[in-house]
Amino acid sequence: MNILENQILYQCEYCKKSFITKQGAKNHEEKYCYLSPIPKRKWLEKVKSCEHEWETKLSPMAGEEHLLEPDYDYCIHCSVTEMELRKLLNA
């Protein structure tokens, strides 16, 4: 986390977004920043310790928007998809 000089502002060290409070910047870095490695790391920990429960995501069929077809399976707890999990296990 960077502290900007001459200003009472805190800056995300990943995407350079500024915040008025330190807590706001910290919160952003840990949860919301798309450039920060922290949310991903936390999510990975969650995925590893999760007892997955699968649900099938339905998506509209191409050309038949009113019809739904099974798209992919995802975990209702950690929201990992089957494909992502397979990749993680092979990594």
Ligand SMILES: [Zn+2]
């Ligand atoms: Zn950020």
Ligand SMILES: [Zn+2]
């Ligand atoms: Zn899960």
